[in-house]
Amino acid sequence: MRPSCRSGSSPQRSNAVSLRDLLVLAGDYPLPITPGIVAGCEGAGEVVATGPGAVRVRVGDRVMPTVFPDWIDGPFGLERAAQLGGTRNGTLAEYAVVPEEALVPIPEHLSYEEAAALPLTAVTAWHALTGSRPPLPGQTVVALGSGGVSLAVIQLAALAGARVIVTTSDVAKAERLRALGAHEVIDRRARPRWHEAVRELTDGRGADLVVDVAGTLEESLRSVAIGGDVAFVGYRTSATAAPRTALDARVLFASGARVRGIAVGSRAQFTALTQALATGRTQPVLGRVFPFTEAVAALRHQERGDGFGKVILTHA
Template sequence: MRRYMITPGGGIDSLTLIDCPTPEPGPGQVLVALKAVSLNYRDLLIADGLYPGGGASGIVPLSDGAGEVVAIGEGCRRFNVGDRVAGIFMQSWAGGEIADADLASALGGSIDGVLSEYRLFDERGLVSVPDALSFEDAATLPCAAVTAWNALFGMKPIMAGQTVLTLGTGGVSIFALQFAHAAGARVIATSSSDEKLARARALGAAETINYRTTEDWASEVRRLTDGRGVDMVVEVGGPGTLGRSIAATARGGSVQMIGVLSFAQIDPLPILTGGVVVRGLMVGSGEMFEGMKRAIVTNKIKPVIDRRFTFDDAVGAYEHLRSAAHFGKVVIGVAQ
């Protein structure tokens, strides 16, 4: 089989395609022929050496993939040959609260990921893929979609009639827009591109803000909410945007802090005086994945795929993600 290796800190240029033996499943293991994988901003951070995890000798990158079971090991009870499956981001986080040990089971970071023609999984590290979803659709879900789901419904679920602010139009933000809209929430979306904002409105955003032409977008959010602010912000920027996200949040609302795309100091006083909850989260569990999957099928939500690349052009997929020109997810097809 073929798989890619990348050296954390070596940049995209360190991405190398190699041949290696196809593994055989041991007790409780499942061999999956991967059909599609997708990229997240985390994968660029790993390539640039800005994300914890990954050895100096290199790892198989990417956390998100879907495929078909082609062999099962002794004692495997959850899956059969021919089943369609997708991997869980943290292989050991089946449900409940996250444990420190779960962080060491993150695909494509702490352990080898899915940019490979075949991969062995523990059967507990997989979820089934509904017939309504293609392999490409399913490959977009494990990180970005589960993260958005956890943000919206993992602590204090967003309710119909409440207002959600999403930042940008990457994978997490687009899934958050789709999930919140399906739940009956009002969504305000931001982007630096009017074209992308038009696409966000087509997906259900009630209002949009171009943060390049409206630098004080927190005040604009306040204006759009009659001075109240939003009930929840899906915050993917990190410290560089966190202060404005807090300023845009209603008293008692929450900022779901997911990404660290920019860095700056923040003033904690508005958190105190505004009664704002700032919650950090790391993707989600297999249990969350299952609940999200049912909601996607019930609401007929279609993952937004910006562009598809071939397995041999994985470098091109990384470069496209780096350009920030994408809207939604970047997918790589895997063909054996």
């Protein structure tokens, strides 16, 4: 048996909820879900006990679990697809038992609430940005909307010195997006063919990387530079939105782009993310904070989709 540790706040300190949780509840999640499993895959807490032979963590350590406990490094595969809140008990509990290999230290500058915002959306954003060719200073990255992944993409791409273009259908959020690091914000309502605006802003060249969280793959391919990358993160923006229509294969061929499906990330990628955040003293964007006893209200708030920043549960 692998060494394991129990982490929490009283002893689990904080959790986060996301679109992923809504898709699981709606029975529309692409990976297997075991009935009756403890929900949730995002959390942060402190180690209160360790199993025999544990060497990576000690009692008192502040830690976060990886979403895929068996995915330590390397490419994703079915042999690494076991996930918290899916096929293994998740984090929406006062205590969680997690293999020590699946734990990542919390950066010193982050609170437990901020740390709980990292395991799913922030790691996904890091994987999207760095899993192929990390953006170089001056290159262009496009993020879609103001969901958790996109907000993290903006912060991390700006931290790398990239030029960040963001699309939004809520112009009231434009200044907040710029404050996070976006250089240009495209109003999707005024410019529904937003890929044309990306082309204009890049003098016809297109973006080096588009992080597609909404399933608008055809528009993403029309906005990316020849030989660029599209990180395909999600196929819908809410649990009730209909999936996008089929892609015209001619658009894919003509783009000359590489399309990568993104499945959160490994422990190694999570660790690299925390190092980048610590270096830049960067904090994730938090939205509403609910008591742990109001988890249902937090999920309903997430379902409305009108917030800005991660929805957090605190055990304080």
